[in-house]
Amino acid sequence: MRIATAEQMRTLDRRAIEERGVPSLELMERAANALAEAAIDTAANAPGRAVCFCGPGNNGGDGVACARLLLEAGFEVRCILVGQREKLTCDTRAMEARLAAAGGVLEPFTPDDPDFAAWCLKADVMVDAIFGIGLNTEVRGDALTAVHMMNTCDIPVVSADIPSGVEADTGRVLGEAVRAARTVTFTLPKAGHYVGKGGLCTGVLTVADIGIPRDLVDGEDYPVQTVEGADVRLPVRPRDAHKGDFGKVYLLGGSVGYTGAPVFAAQAAVRSGAGLVTVGVPAPVWPIAAAKLDEAMPHPLPAGKEGQLSLEAGEAAMTRLAGCGVCLIGPGLGRGNGVAAVVRHLLGEIHLPVVLDADGINALEGHIDVLDSRRGLHTVLTPHDGEFVRLGGELSSGDRLGAARAFAVEHACCLVLKGHRTITAFPDGSAYINTNGNPGMAKGGSGDVLAGLILSLLGQGLPARQAVPMAVWLHGEAGEVCARAIGEYGMTPTDVIAALPAVIEEHVS
Ligand SMILES: NC(=O)C1=CN([C@@H]2O[C@H](COP(=O)(O)OP(=O)(O)OC[C@H]3O[C@@H](n4cnc5c(N)ncnc54)[C@H](O)[C@@H]3O)[C@@H](O)[C@H]2O)[C@@H](O)CC1
Numbered sequence: 366m367r368i369a370t371a372e373q374m375r376t377l378d379r380r381a382i383e384e385r386g387v388p389s390l391e392l393m394e395r396a397a398n399a400l401a402e403a404a405i406d407t408a409a410n411a412p413g414r415a416v417c418f419c420g421p422g423n424n425g426g427d428g429v430a431c432a433r434l435l436l437e438a439g440f441e442v443r444c445i446l447v448g449q450r451e452k453l454t455c456d457t458r459a460m461e462a463r464l465a466a467a468g469g470v471l472e473p474f475t476p477d478d479p480d481f482a483a484w485c486l487k488a489d490v491m492v493d494a495i496f497g498i499g500l501n502t503e504v505r506g507d508a509l510t511a512v513h514m515m516n517t518c519d520i521p522v523v524s525a526d527i528p529s530g531v532e533a534d535t536g537r538v539l540g541e542a543v544r545a546a547r548t549v550t551f552t553l554p555k556a557g558h559y560v561g562k563g564g565l566c567t568g569v570l571t572v573a574d575i576g577i578p579r580d581l582v583d584g585e586d587y588p589v590q591t592v593e594g595a596d597v598r599l600p601v602r603p604r605d606a607h608k609g610d611f612g613k614v615y616l617l618g619g620s621v622g623y624t625g626a627p628v629f630a631a632q633a634a635v636r637s638g639a640g641l642v643t644v645g646v647p648a649p650v651w652p653i654a655a656a657k658l659d660e661a662m663p664h665p666l667p668a669g670k671e672g673q674l675s676l677e678a679g680e681a682a683m684t685r686l687a688g689c690g691v692c693l694i695g696p697g698l699g700r701g702n703g704v705a706a707v708v709r710h711l712l713g714e715i716h717l718p719v720v721l722d723a724d725g726i727n728a729l730e731g732h733i734d735v736l737d738s739r740r741g742l743h744t745v746l747t748p749h750d751g752e753f754v755r756l757g758g759e760l761s762s763g764d765r766l767g768a769a770r771a772f773a774v775e776h777a778c779c780l781v782l783k784g785h786r787t788i789t790a791f792p793d794g795s796a797y798i799n800t801n802g803n804p805g806m807a808k809g810g811s812g813d814v815l816a817g818l819i820l821s822l823l824g825q826g827l828p829a830r831q832a833v834p835m836a837v838w839l840h841g842e843a844g845e846v847c848a849r850a851i852g853e854y855g856m857t858p859t860d861v862i863a864a865l866p867a868v869i870e871e872h873v874s
């Protein structure tokens with residue numbers, strides 16, 4: 366799904382109002398309708414008791430209009446102004462007048478009044494309409510108190526547009542944010558619904574059409590999208606195909622101490638349709654890899670006494686690489702100067718697309734120029750946060766999406782920043798936010814499976830823009846299947862590999 370920025374939403378609202386004559390109060394009424402419907406759905410009793418916390422901006426206006434609709438639906442409603450009355454926008458004032466005409470009142474926030482607090486504790490639902498896309502600084506004072514009340518009273522909260530406290534474009538939490546059971550957003554979702562700490566505050570997200578003309582919405586350019594099941598489509602394998610049609614891929618990994626990593630990656634590649642998978646491992650690891658891999662073709666490479674690749678391994682791998690279409694470097698290579706030198710040497714020599722994972726990425730620490738020298742060649746990096754920071758990625762501000770996009774642009778690579786809501790960013794500044802997966806995948810070996818899957822789809826000829834976000838989604842979906850079948854605690858990367866074929870099959874068309 367396309368992701369809009371706060372700025373784009375402001376532009377769309379303004380153009381709908383000014384260029385197309387859609388009254389702003391009509392947009393707000395539609396927003397409030399969707400909000401009230403969700404609140405009624407969420408309330409423990411309907412009609413029951415509702416508290417609507419409303420800020421002074423137009424997000425507050427949505428809340429005031431929602432309070433009126435709940436009143437009309439038979440709810441007992443307290444509609445609370447959190448903020449200064451002088452700052453109320455015109456539309457929010459207009460909604461206050463409509464609320465008054467319906468017998469309601471926009472009352473001041475009195476958190477110290479014990480009667481008010483006692484009333485709130487018996488509510489069936491709370492509506493959070495303090496701040497929307499207009500949040501511009503840390504939540505403090507009365508707003509912070511109200512957010513805190515919503516988060517501690519154990520009553521389900523429905524947020525208008527975005528949980529108050531979440532920055533729409535980054536998902537950063539400014540101060541404290543509401544942890545909503547549901548969020549009703551308008552026209553298009555925002556990045557903050559998915560990424561960062563804010564992504565954990567959204568609850569169930571619904572997107573309501575509030576009447577902004579479709580052509581205006583379609584006329585904008587949306588560089589960031591989410592990936593969902595409907596976006597994942599793999600081609601039917603031609604009836605007259607042979608193994609050469611599905612890619613010859615090369616995988617370089619393994620060391621004494623990390624014998625499983627290249628095996629996971631190779632099995633994921635085989636299980637996702639790769640034609641021929643060649644695996645280069647250090648000689649001491651070879652008997653193990655050979656015993657575990659029947660379909661893939663492991664071969665031994667020169668190793669040092671630590672059981673890691675030695676410098677001569679680079680040239681030996683190069684000869685095997687001839688004829689391959691894509692190469693994965695990294696799973697289980699181990700960290701050492703010799704290995705890092707082999708990786709950097711290969712990156713300089715290989716003119717094929719390369720997927721770089723784990724210790725392959727670590728080899729670039731302090732040598733980012735090696736990555737930059739591959740401009741124009743396809744390089745996919747799949748770091749988790751620690752590896753990303755070692756490469757110079759900037760995560761301290763809490764803006765994972767912005768950081769991933771900036772890195773991909775600066776170094777002309779495809780960056781897969783792994784974690785909750787993995788982000789795949791491309792050199793043109795576009796990015797995909799993944800929407801599935803679970804903490805059962807937070808285990809050693811998961812990343813190797815993903816790297817092997819990316820290698821496989823690239824090897825089968827899918828363009829990186831499709832292959833990489835789809836591989837991330839398929840990996841997450843296989844993880845979901847495992848979590849449902851055996852639970853997050855006990856599921857393993859081996860289970861995820863075993864779940865891949867059926868998940869993939871559902872997306873072939
Ligand atoms: N016509 C429109 O523009 C529509 C707007 N809609 C709603 O309007 C929202 C955007 O409205 P606004 O642009 O008025 O913005 P908001 O209502 O999100 O917030 C802006 C107000 O909050 C203040 N503020 C921001 N951060 C603060 C902080 N940390 N502490 C204290 N005060 C703070 C600002 O000074 C301003 O008064 C959307 O999120 C959506 O809910 C919807 O009603 C649909 C139509």
Ligand SMILES: [K+]
Nearest residue numbers: 496525527529
């Ligand atoms: K809100």
